[in-house]
Amino acid sequence: xxxxxxxxxxxxxKLLMSLTGLFLVIFLIxxxxxxxxxxxxxxxxTFNTAAHFMSHNxxxxxxxxxxxxxxxxxxxxxxxxxxxxxxxRPVKYTINAAAANSKWYSRSMGLLGTLLLFFLIIHxxxxxxxxxxxxxxxxxxNDATQNLFEEMKAEFQKWWxxxxxxxxxxxxxxxxxxxxxxxxxxxxxxxxxxxxxxEIFGIGYSxxxxxxxxxxxxxxxxxxxx
Amino acid sequence: MEQYxxxxxxxxxxxxxxxxxxxxxxxxxxxxxxxMSFLEMFDVLNEQLIKAAKNPIAFDHDCREGIxxxxxxxxxxxxxxxxTKNTVCQLHMRxxxxxxxxxxxxxxxxxxxxxxxLVVDRSAFDRIMQAGGFVSxxxxxxxxxxxxxxxxxxxxxxxxxxxxxxxxxxxxACKNSSxxxxxxxxxxxxxxxxxxxxxxxxxxxxMVAQMDKEGFGNCTNTYACEAECPxxxxxxxxxxxxxxxxxxxxxxxx
Numbered sequence: 118x119x120x121x122x123x124x125x126x127x128x129x130x131k132l133l134m135s136l137t138g139l140f141l142v143i144f145l146i147x148x149x150x151x152x153x154x155x156x157x158x159x160x161x162x163t164f165n166t167a168a169h170f171m172s173h174n175x176x177x178x179x180x181x182x183x184x185x186x187x188x189x190x191x192x193x194x195x196x197x198x199x200x201x202x203x204x205x206r207p208v209k210y211t212i213n214a215a216a217a218n219s220k221w222y223s224r225s226m227g228l229l230g231t232l233l234l235f236f237l238i239i240h241x242x243x244x245x246x247x248x249x250x251x252x253x254x255x256x257x258x259n260d261a262t263q264n265l266f267e268e269m270k271a272e273f274q275k276w277w278x279x280x281x282x283x284x285x286x287x288x289x290x291x292x293x294x295x296x297x298x299x300x301x302x303x304x305x306x307x308x309x310x311x312x313x314x315x316e317i318f319g320i321g322y323s324x325x326x327x328x329x330x331x332x333x334x335x336x337x338x339x340x341x342x343x
Numbered sequence: 344m345e346q347y348x349x350x351x352x353x354x355x356x357x358x359x360x361x362x363x364x365x366x367x368x369x370x371x372x373x374x375x376x377x378x379m380s381f382l383e384m385f386d387v388l389n390e391q392l393i394k395a396a397k398n399p400i401a402f403d404h405d406c407r408e409g410i411x412x413x414x415x416x417x418x419x420x421x422x423x424x425x426x427t428k429n430t431v432c433q434l435h436m437r438x439x440x441x442x443x444x445x446x447x448x449x450x451x452x453x454x455x456x457x458x459x460x461l462v463v464d465r466s467a468f469d470r471i472m473q474a475g476g477f478v479s480x481x482x483x484x485x486x487x488x489x490x491x492x493x494x495x496x497x498x499x500x501x502x503x504x505x506x507x508x509x510x511x512x513x514x515x516a517c518k519n520s521s522x523x524x525x526x527x528x529x530x531x532x533x534x535x536x537x538x539x540x541x542x543x544x545x546x547x548x549x550m551v552a553q554m555d556k557e558g559f560g561n562c563t564n565t566y567a568c569e570a571e572c573p574x575x576x577x578x579x580x581x582x583x584x585x586x587x588x589x590x591x592x593x594x595x596x597x
Contacts, residue, residue, distance in 0.1 A: 118548060118592030127521075127561040128551055128588045198561045202519035205453050205560030211367070212446045214420030215518065218570035224518050226563060299564040305586025307579045 128303075130194055135303035137191040138296050142322070144184055145293075149329045156332075158342055161266025168265045192234060199227035222291040223299070229292040236285030243272065273337035282334040286327050293323040348374045349441035353388065355400055356448045361456040361464070367446075377437040381424060382407060382414060384436055401460040409433040409573065412508030415515070416461055417448040422512035422571045430510065430573045450511050452520035454558045467557040468509050468525060474553035475546035476529050478538045491537055501535035504528045506574045513568035513576075519560030524568035526554050527584035528576045534587055544591035551588055 123129040151171060154164040171177050215224060222229065244265070272278050297319030301307070306315070336342045350373045358365025372388050379387070382404050389399035405411040414431035418424035424434040439445065447461065455463040505528070513524035530547050533539030539546070562581065569578045 118588075118595050119597045122592065125555075126551060127523075127555050127559075128585055129592070130561060131585075132589060198563070202521075202560040202563070205520035205558060206451055206518075207453055208451050210417060210420065210448055210451055212420040212448070215567065217421055218516055219518075219565040219567040223563070223565040224567075295564070302564045302578070302582055303562075303585055305582045305584075305589060307582035 124194075130198055131303045133190060133194050134198070135300040137187040137194070138300045140184075140187045141191065142293070142297065142300075145326050149326050152333050153329055155266065155269075155336070155342055160343070161264070161270075164266050165264060192230070195227065195230050199230075220295070223295045226292065226295060229288045232288040233285065233292060236281065236288065239281060240285065243278075244268070269333075270337055270342075273334045276338070279334045279338045283331055286331040289330070290323055290327040293326070294320065297322060344377070344437055347377045347441070349377065349436065349439065349443070351375060351384075351439065351442075352444040354444065354446045355460070356457075357400070357460055358449075358457050359459065361458055365457065365460075375436055377435070379436045380407070380432055381416070381418070381434040381436065382432045401458075401462045403462050404432060407432040410508060412510035412573075415450050415463060415465075415511060417450060417515055419446055422450070422515040423510075423573055427570070428573055428575050430508075450515035452511075452514050452559070454520065454522070455511060455514065463511070465509070465511050467559070468511065468522070470557065471522070471526055471550050471553045472529065475542065475548075475550040476533070477542070478533060479541050480538070493536060497535045501532050504535070504576065504580050505532040507532075507572075507576050508574060510573060512571050512573060514559065516567045516571035517560065517562075518565060518567065519563055521562045521568070522554050522557070522559040523562040523581050523584070524572060524576055524578065526550055527580035530584045530587065531580040534583065543587065544594060547584060547587045548591050548595065551584070 118126065118129065123133065151164070151167045154167045155161065157163045273282075298312075298316050301312070301315050306312075350371070353370045353372060354367045355370060356365050357368045370388055370392075372384065372391070375384050375387065382402070385400065385402060392399045403413040403415055405413040407414075409430045409432060412430070414423070416423070416431045418431070418434070423429055423431050425438050426434055449455075449457050449461045450463045450465075452463075454467045455465055458464050507525060507528035509525060511525070514520050514522050517524075530550055533546065534543050564578075564581075566578050569576065
């Protein structure tokens with residue numbers, strides 16, 4: 118296998134999807150961990166401290182480059198696989214009882230991923246870009262005024278923002294539910310003893326991460342957190 | 344189960360050759376016995392068409408006992424019809440009831456062009472086999488079978504993989520037209536045995552390269568192939584092939 122094959126062969130492409138996917142799975146644990154600080158309900162002191170640490174730390178900055186590289190690779194490779202797979206069946210079946218042999222979300226990773234991509238564009242432009250602009254303009258002098266907790270609180274008073282976030286997290290849930298165990302199958306990890314553990318862990322992970330994510334905009338909107 | 348007769352409406356894909364566009368044609372069949380096989384029902388229909396001086400429907404079949412892998416029909420949206428672990432010749436008409444409308448299509452995949460009606464060209468599978476589905480043997484007399492000890496579990500797993508009949512239902516059922524289940528079964532049956540070791544790494548690289556060249560899609564682990572496989576080939580073979588491919592790829596000098 119040449120280096121080119123890693124990006125062009127069917128299994129090589131899947132390896133890249135699997136590794137970048139698992140990397141994003143680990144990232145989500147950190148993201149949701151920081152988010153969960155709002156549930157301490159101390160007026161955002163803990164959350165803002167955590168957010169400040171994450172944004173004023175050169176180690177995290179370097180990881181962030183890795184994160185975006187992984188994310189972009191996952192998106193581009195995913196779209197290419199989706200396009201190629203569509204071309205592999207030019208004439209579609211008139212009647213296809215796909216529900217009889219597979220789960221709908223395992224067949225809809227392209228669609229769920231695209232929904233996630235749209236969500237991410239909104240999400241990043243709302244919170245990530247703003248924060249970065251505030252940080253780097255004025256040489257970071259107006260950093261003190263940057264209160265991410267208050268910003269979120271204001272954003273999540275709008276019902277349509279909450280709806281977009283709920284849809285985004287629901288897409289993420291189904292994407293993870295298939296993606297988590299699928300990543301291990303692609304790496305060739307399937308074993309009588311370990312696969313059931315991986316599958317149960319994947320379901321637990323998807324539920325916990327997505328419930329924590331979705332509770333955030335809902336809690337702000339309902340006024341459970343002040 | 345009580346024998347009964349039925350009248351059916353059939354919507355069958357008709358296509359002159361790989362160049363032309365096909366379309367559905369509707370046929371009526373009467374007094375079909377529930378004890379007939381699906382292919383026997385097609386024989387009755389073809390007799391009817393021949394008597395009426397019409398072109399019979401072209402379909403693949405050979406052994407009619409579920410082992411040759413020739414019959415390839417997508418019946419009511421499922422490869423080999425509604426029964427699981429079953430081929431079309433072993434699908435009996437008791438799966439249907441009087442007055443049913445049955446839709447029959449060929450396997451649909453860019454790698455399996457339709458030759459005529461329900462007959463598709465599956466020679467892509469042959470070319471994948473030629474790329475690596477063989478072992479080196481010493482010339483001379485055949486060695487006594489028991490001189491080479493093989494773990495019983497490995498022998499069983501290899502035999503299970505080797506029960507693949509190459510029918511292409513995995514490709515037909517997969518939303519991506521991926522041939523991973525077929526190729527992984529053929530890679531595994533040899534990779535699990537000592538005789539398969541000399542070419543183990545080159546085999547998996549070459550067979551996967553040929554699979555990609557034929558225009559099959561990429562596996563997205565929906566596991567539809569395993570659910571529709573008439574021989575119940577396990578997706579653990581796909582995991583084994585992924586493992587072997589990555590190992591061989593990392594080891595290769597290129």
